Amino acid sequence: MNYPVWELAMGSGMLIAVVSVLHVFVSHFAVGGGLWLVVTEIKARRSGDTKLRQFVKDHSRFFMLLTLVFGAISGVGIWATIGLISPHGTSALIHAYLWGWAIEWVFFFVEIGAAMVYYYGWDRLDDRTHETVGWIYFIAAYMSLVVINGIITFMLTPGGWLENQDFWTGFFNPTYWPSLAIRTFAGLAIAGLMTLFFATRLPQDTFRRRLQRWNGGWAVVALIGVAASALWYGRSVGVWEQNEALSGAITVLPTVAALFKGGLIVLTILAVLVWLWPALTRRAPAVLLLVLALGTMGAGEWMREAGRKPYTIHGYLYSTGMLVEQEEWFADNGMAAGTRWLSPAGATDEVRRGRDLYVAWCQPCHTQGGYNGLQPYLAHWNRETVASLVPRLASMRALMPPWHGNAAENDALVTYLMTLKPEATAVWGTDGYGPAQAFAISCGLCHTPDGFRELTSSFAGMDPAEIDEFLDEAGDLVDEMPGYFGPPEQRALLVEYLAGLGASAEGSGS
């Protein structure tokens, strides 16, 4: 850990999520909307439709104000934010892809210049020149996506780059093309949905219905394209199959995947309805479609981000800033020797030393009580539990980066973590603190009932007394498995839960 870690109570993940989801939505609109503008302008000219031309002109002002200001600045904002939150990752991306970013910058300034000339050129430039500028805008915006897509997909599936560190090997990586297809269609879909919304300010007449059918058509075709490319993408990731990410190895991924799929299906159905009955597109439904699209897109980006665990660049750089090639060194020398930002006070104060290690190695992903907070777990754990978990973090199903603390470092970390333990608020056996919760804070940290490292079949045929006895021996089974040290009332609920799993296995077996 080279860099200091910015202590953010809200969690660094939340900050990057807010900035990036909004930016990604607008930046895809900037691409798809660019094509919509020039194609619709040509359509208006060819059909002599002056109303349509006026609509395109009005829309281009909204388009410019949204994409050039919010879109461009929030894009720079993502860069500033990832530099604050993941300096190791940002630095690696800049080193590996400096010329990629520089090339993207060329397309960026052409795109910005073209957007301005396009807007200020209405009724001044002749039709042909104006349309040419529109095409230049779209090509520059799309090329910007073409470049950034290579770098973003490289982070999840660097492929052969891990062997040869070659720019183009990493760029055209296994998910490059399906991701480009998803993003292309996503941009077109958002363009359709945005113009559906923008057109709700027009009076309800035949022109508006005609226009909304055109816009709705963009959305429907593009959303079907997104769904098809998402299937292609899912098959290309590869690593998700290897590490069973979608069956629960990455805790959050199955839920986020369900949100993405559900959002896409609902969105497509609603878009088809709007396309069939354009008069339905009033302001509220149009806003609903946009919010749904934002949520679905957010879930898609979240899948890609969460699906990279425990890496920032898969197979090369862990999310804590440790390089994969450094792991052996850490295993031999411990964590503190490779932590640059250790406070002088930590030399004599164990709690402070534990805190320094926590800040350097846990805080890149965790907060105390907020996003990915530890306190909801610590509330139910005693020192023995924490001490048995800390050396086994990499074996847990959340796919955490490695921690190679030596005995003294583990002790210091545990001592500090115990200072974060909130006053006991839970009464086991009351609402919300039943068998499922008892499972979630113990066995559920590494196992799922039916998916990743499933337990259901393991407990088939065991009665509660046998399960209770098993819990005493759990820590002796394999090195990766921690012992169970929960209080009696929590233990009773856990036994009840595991016995229920066993019974369900028998039930389905008979």
Next chain:
Amino acid sequence: MNPCLLTAAAAIVPAADALPLPAPAVVLDILLQLTFLLHLLAMNALVGSLMITLYARLRGPADAGRWTDLADTLARVTPMLVAATVTLGVAPLLFLQTLMGQFFFTSSILMGWGWFSIVVVLIFAYYGTYLQSFRGPDLGRARTPLLAVTLLLFLWVGFMFANNTSLMAAVGSWAGKYFTDPRGLHLNLGDPTLAPRYLHAMIGAPAVAGLMLALWGTARSERGDASGAAMRQTGLGAFTFLTAVNFGFGLWYLLALPRPVLRTFMGNDVAATVLLTVGVAGAVAMVVLGALSLRPGSRLRLGTPVVVTLAVMAAMVAIRHLVRRAVLAESYRPDTFAVQPQNLNMMIFAVLLVAGLGVLVWMVRSLQKAWSA
């Protein structure tokens, strides 16, 4: 592999990235200085224009025609200047992070919220310029106060940049700051160079923008537009007066530098001393040329002041670079970085850059032609 390669002297400075540089450090350094100079020109045009517009709006009521015309003219172009400033700012930031990320990322983290604030502030400031451009007359009495707020927002962004680029070199202050409070609430206010370097840049902005305004005014006069002469006078006035004032801030900055660094510019290093001499002599020439051009009936062409100003700005950028290298002499050693040149990719960039600039020029010219027709 030891991830930290700890040495006692620079224990807290992060190690340079494990990946090699994709071009020799000297190439990246030249690109950094060159693109920074371009960014500086755009920033001066933007911040300076906003200051001159505010001045014109405040003068407006007394002399409605001249000042209102000037303010309206500038308000129309400021959104484009924001676009140029941001776009031209991206490139130097990219090269800076490639060469000096270990310093820049660290200082950004120490001032986390301040650095993050530029994203939000810039969005509001940018919309502020569009508000003045598209909706100016509709704003009524709120127009001038809103303009002042917009300017303040940009000044805030500049102040955060000044903090970050000075804090990145203030390695000695890092540990004290971070271990007292790691929540990203620090700035670099204790650094004696911060105030003069920021003020030197912000006073320089309306001076350079003044010269650009004078050029614009001259072009208008040549087209027979009566408003050109006043524009030229206003621009040259700002250019001459503020460049003279900026001597004081430049001197303050120089004297605030650590003594060993100052001595490199006072004879210890020939190149640094020559650069400073050229810069100061050039600035004197700027004031003299400005004053001569300001005389009633002066027909002095502005080509010379433009060339001298560009040369002085280039010298200032180089001096800034040398100061940073001198301050970080012990902890920044680009000659030790691994390099694995990606020549093909660099060529692709260069070709696309030329093509992109060509396309941009064609588009802007087409618009200009259509506009004047």
